[in-house]
Amino acid sequence: MSSIYSDIDPIRYEGPHSTNPLAYRWYDAQRVVLGKTLAEHLRPAVCYWHTFCWGGQDPFALGGNLFERPWFSGEPLAAAQLKLDAAFDFFQRLGMPFWCFHDRDVAPEGATLRESNAHVDAVLERAARKMQDTGVRLLWGTANLFSHPRYMSGAATNPDPEVYAYAAAQVKHVLEWTKRLNGENYVLWGGREGYETLLNTKLRSELDHYGRFLAAVVEHKHKIGFKGTILIEPKPQEPTKHQYDYDSATVYGFLKRYGLENEVKLNLEVNHATLAGHSFEHEVATAAALGILGSIDANRGDEQLGWDTDQFPNDHTALVPAMLEIIRFAGLGTGGMNFDAKVRRQSIDPLDQYEAHIGGLDTLARAFLCAAALHESGELERALDARYAGWSGELGRAIEAGASLEMLATQVHAQGLEPRPRSGRQERLENIVNRFV
Numbered sequence: 001m002s003s004i005y006s007d008i009d010p011i012r013y014e015g016p017h018s019t020n021p022l023a024y025r026w027y028d029a030q031r032v033v034l035g036k037t038l039a040e041h042l043r044p045a046v047c048y049w050h051t052f053c054w055g056g057q058d059p060f061a062l063g064g065n066l067f068e069r070p071w072f073s074g075e076p077l078a079a080a081q082l083k084l085d086a087a088f089d090f091f092q093r094l095g096m097p098f099w100c101f102h103d104r105d106v107a108p109e110g111a112t113l114r115e116s117n118a119h120v121d122a123v124l125e126r127a128a129r130k131m132q133d134t135g136v137r138l139l140w141g142t143a144n145l146f147s148h149p150r151y152m153s154g155a156a157t158n159p160d161p162e163v164y165a166y167a168a169a170q171v172k173h174v175l176e177w178t179k180r181l182n183g184e185n186y187v188l189w190g191g192r193e194g195y196e197t198l199l200n201t202k203l204r205s206e207l208d209h210y211g212r213f214l215a216a217v218v219e220h221k222h223k224i225g226f227k228g229t230i231l232i233e234p235k236p237q238e239p240t241k242h243q244y245d246y247d248s249a250t251v252y253g254f255l256k257r258y259g260l261e262n263e264v265k266l267n268l269e270v271n272h273a274t275l276a277g278h279s280f281e282h283e284v285a286t287a288a289a290l291g292i293l294g295s296i297d298a299n300r301g302d303e304q305l306g307w308d309t310d311q312f313p314n315d316h317t318a319l320v321p322a323m324l325e326i327i328r329f330a331g332l333g334t335g336g337m338n339f340d341a342k343v344r345r346q347s348i349d350p351l352d353q354y355e356a357h358i359g360g361l362d363t364l365a366r367a368f369l370c371a372a373a374l375h376e377s378g379e380l381e382r383a384l385d386a387r388y389a390g391w392s393g394e395l396g397r398a399i400e401a402g403a404s405l406e407m408l409a410t411q412v413h414a415q416g417l418e419p420r421p422r423s424g425r426q427e428r429l430e431n432i433v434n435r436f437v
């Protein structure tokens with residue numbers, strides 16, 4: 001198989017001392033830590049959209065694509081097949097076990113939904129064969145319900161029910177394909193499920209419609225016997241001014257209200273967490289605590305820029321706290337770590353795509369190894385247990401069993417309780433973490 005990615009030999013692990021820019025220094029796929037291989041813990045994926053579809057445009061650029069890729073011109077369906085071949089060549093050379101796609105990334109939109117679906121079918125039939133030949137697996141599929149003008153005012157939350165119906169038809173098709181390709185998850189990211197101004201928005205109706213839409217997705221999943229996980233990807237804004245899936249806690253409240261908290265989990269993206277004013281580890285820990293941690297979109301933002309810059313992760317120290325939360329939660333289950341990340345605009349060569357993914361995966365692997373060592377040392381867990389030790393005593397157990405205000409007041413008076421403040425030892429704990437990163 002030859003493509004624009006074929007100049008590069010398969011990427012191998014060479015260890016931390018290697019100076020080869022085209023080798024892994026931390027991602028030793030078969031290395032066993034905490035009972036599983038690194039590949040099994042991380043389950044890394046290449047995303048189709050940023051890597052093969054984005055042409056380097058930004059809002060200030062003139063014309064079409066800055067990047068030169070052979071599939072950016074020619075008859076659209078033939079170009080889509082060429083792009084697919086190149087994508088699988090790239091996955092294999094990187095040794096990436098998973099990929100992710102939107103329907104409109106893999107195949108061009110047609111004049112009607114029937115035609116669009118036929119395009120998707122033609123390309124995904126070929127993808128099914130490619131997956132078989134290469135062993136590359138599908139982490140998740142998703143429908144693009146945000147690029148076409150019809151979705152300008154939302155998909156499931158559109159004021160026009162015809163748009164809702166169209167979105168439903170599109171999701172049905174991709175969900176069925178995701179099952180057929182043995183996808184591990186199905187993602188819904190509601191980029192336009194929100195509002196620009198409340199002056200033209202019936203908030204309550206939109207939320208009810210969104211709840212019903214999600215319930216219909218879950219019903220169809222069970223109807224067709226799809227075994228993967230349905231995931232919502234929270235983001236606070238961009239492109240809409242306010243997005244309904246703001247963050248982990250907001251989505252949990254939404255799921256609870258519509259009775260879906262045991263059916264749907266979260267795909268958490270680093271840059272979305274920071275846009276919501278949270279740390280990434282906050283989002284991961286909150287989802288884990290609420291029992292809805294599903295999968296990860298790995299990337300990072302830029303502190304000077306307040307939007308979703310989708311850069312590749314490159315600072316392992318920043319990711320150790322989130323990795324620790326994932327380890328404490330006992331892993332991601334059907335989830336994985338998808339590089340929802342793109343190279344910078346001036347990185348125009350196919351080579352840049354390799355180096356971006358190598359650096360990103362090394363960063364995840366190194367963060368995971370640090371967090372695993374930290375976890376195995378037991379130092380933080382012992383400090384946590386000591387801090388909360390009172391809860392395994394008599395009083396703590398009585399409270400957790402549902403003690404009333406009266407019972408507690410009686411006890412405080414009877415025993416003359418006057419609790420004294422105790423140090424949280426934050427700096428000691430931070431110093432412990434620094435010994436492991």
Ligand code: XLS
Nearest residue numbers: 142189233269297308340
């Ligand atoms: C956009 C989202 C998007 C989803 C998939 O900000 O991250 O790329 O991951 O629709």
Ligand code: NI
Nearest residue numbers: 269272308340
């Ligand atoms: Ni994003």
Ligand code: NI
Nearest residue numbers: 233269297340
């Ligand atoms: Ni994402």
